[in-house]
Amino acid sequence: MTPLLSVSDLRVGFGRDPRANEVVRGVGFDIADGETLAIVGESGSGKSVTALSINRLVDFGGGRITGGSMKLKRANGTVFELTTATEPQLTGIRGAEIGMIFQEPMTSLNPVLTIGTQIEESFRLHRGLTGRQATAAAKDALDRVRIPDAARRLKYTPNQLSGGMLQRVMIAIALACNPRLLIADEPTTALDVTVQAQIMALLAELKRESGMSVIFITHDIGLVAGIADKVMVMQNGQAVEQGELNRILDSPQHPYTQHLLHAVPHFASGRATRSDGQRDNGASAEPALKVDGLLVRFPLKSSFFSRATGAVHAVDGVDFDLMHGETLAIVGESGSGKSTAAKAVLGLVRPARGGFSVGARAASPRRSARPIQMVFQNPYASLNPRLTIESILAEPVIATGGRVDAETRARMARLLERVGLPKNSLERYPHEFSGGQRQRLCIARALMLNPSVVVLDEAVSALDVSVQAKVLELLVDLQREFGLAYLFISHDMAVVERIAHRIAVIYAGQIVEIGDAQSVLSKPRHSYTKKLISAVPAIDRRREHFEIDTRQVPSLVRPPGFEPAPAKWERFGGDHMARVEV
Structure with missing residues (x-):
């Protein structure tokens, strides 16, 4: 049976002499209809260049295909050679037959056009929709990737959305035309685990409906285990190992594959949490950082001179103590308010109410002896x-x-x-x-400046897995040496499990569960915490069936004068507490 895409001895080079500067050397693979191939490897291994070469986008970045063959089976059954295709021929293939989700949404979206205009473009070009039909289709596309207030967000420009939401917009654009082959280059790196699970569910649904094939580029081995049929491992521009999923994960033969599997942090449901004795949580101990009733609101106006018609309650009454030598991880979905809370603590965002203190001093990074x-x-x-x-x-x-x-x-x-x-x-x-x-x-x-508190906002998420492991080890060693208190913000639960002493789960601007890391991860009490943990990919969960959650994410927009109801908490032993759900 003819594969959908057959790549053999692919070579790609850059510069004035591409043959002398090849970054992809002799890569070959086949992908069948409805099959998912995962390409894994660290940055610089050539996996993204391989992906860009398939639809010849590498030509626009100074690259040249110096050798090899790439044969695509068209929708009409004919076999088409991509390496020798002209630009007009490729224009008809890109988007319609080969879709692509790029890694960095900020450089992939037009900064001066609204989100709605950019999504509607796909429906206009490939489906012939216009006017209200295109707008309605764009809203549906945002709803599918779980962006709240989709109708209002269509009027936003990219700078008004978070990185995670921008990546969801990119995914919505790529999925709009239901391509036969989808190339996804690290599409979920910037997303939290729940949205990541939703994106994987969307891809799985499209595969079932249309028989779409997927080339999935990632460094997350747990995610690979959940979606891939085959795996190809790349190092230094070459495919060092490839084969069926179970064989690669259970019996890796190449030393680099073994290294990757060892370096990736695997989520263990609280069994891998830290057990060092660096914290001083005695009753008389003074917190390194105390946050009390922190509230951050952003007013909404229809025009510059008009009155506020409401406010975004980004942070809505957050309280916690951070002890010396302790790591408190703040986890939650993008847009939940975790980064805004950190910025307020740093003085980068002005809180509407509440405050924080560092040691015995009033909070001020400039005045504090240990800022x-x-x-x-x-x-x-x-x-x-x-x-x-x-x-x-x-x-x-x-x-x-x-x-x-x-x-x-x-x-x-x-x-x-x-x-x-x-x-x-x-x-x-x-x-x-x-x-x-x-x-x-x-x-x-x-x-x-010899600080007492260090805020780490997704500080290791942009790093390769082996580098990430080394930086985490460094952070732990520095904490033990200097008695540092870490406020660690992350969406990666496997990383959080390995560095956090305590965890605060934030949802819709409010902390819904907080406590000892092992207790929260092994016995979550709040429904949102359970949802977060159940969505974490694991290497022992193979070809997982993701379910689409059609429930709307609650809007953080509130009318003028709105005040949240006082929180009610339930204790579960020690310092583990969860907000009582209404």
Whole structure:
């Protein structure tokens, strides 16, 4: 039987001499109708270039196919050679027969057009819909990927949506035309586990309805186990191992495949939580950070000069204590308010009510003796490319009125050594470091002022799995050495399980469950926490059947003057509490 796509000896190069600069070397695979092939590997392995080559988008990025063959079986049964196709021929194939979900939504969406206009374009070009029909189809597309207030969001521009919501918009666009082959390049990396499960359910539903084939590029082995029929492992531009799913996961033969499987954190339902004794939770112990009744609201106006017609209750009465030497993980879906709460603690967002304190002082990062510092998600965007590492590490010292003297430079050297970077790093620039090294530099910068609290907002989600494991180990070691308190924000439950002492689950701007990590993960009490944990992919759950949840995510928009009802809590032993559900 003729495969839908047959790739043999594919070679792709870049630069003036592509043959001398090949980044994909001799890759070959077949994918049948209705089959899912997962391509796994770390960044730089060539998996994304392979995907871009299939629909010849690599041509627009300075790449050239230098050898090999890619044969696509068209809808009419004819076999078409993609490597020699002309641009007009490819225009008729892209979108209609080969769809693509890109990894980075911010660079894939037009920043000056509304979300609705960009989704409607797909329906206009490929389905011939116009006017209200196209708008209704665009709203349905957003509903399918679980974006709340879909009709209102159609009028938004990309800068008004979170990264997770933007990725959902990209997925909605790609699925609009029901392509026969869908190439998904890390489509769920920016999404929380519940939305990820919904996206996988959508892909599974489309496969059942239309026999669509999927090439799924990811580093999440647990997700691979749930959806793939075959797996191809790539390293340094080559396919080092490929075969049927169970054989690859249960009996990997290549050392790199074995390394990947070992490095990926696997969710163990609370059995892998930390058991160190670094916390000081005595009754008289003073919290490193105390948050009391934090409330953040963003007013909604129909025009610049009009009165507010309502408000987005992004954070609605959040309370917690963070002890010295402790890691409190805040988990929840994108848009739940977890990052907004962290920004309010840092003073980057003004709270409408409530507040926080650091130790015995009133909260102020500038006035505190040991300020709160932050490590951001993207290490590539967090460092000024024009400054040397010495200047970058000096910034927090100068910003707080300090001087860059011999003692400061000695501290720079000690911190660089502590985070595992060479001594000559001070004279180098950010582009001379890998992603993992850049995140280590961000951690070193955060420690320059000897903080008592470090906020880590998705600090390891952009890293490869092996680099991620090393950074997590570094964070644990630094916490033990300096007694740091971590506010760890993440949507990756497997990562949270390995670093958190306590977990706070936030939903629709409110904490719904909080307590010891092992207790929360092994015996969740709130229905939302149970839903989060049940959606976590695991390597031992093969070819999982995802169910689509059609329930609407509650809107955070409230009318003027609205006040939430006082929370009622139920205790389950120790410090494990859950909000009573109405």
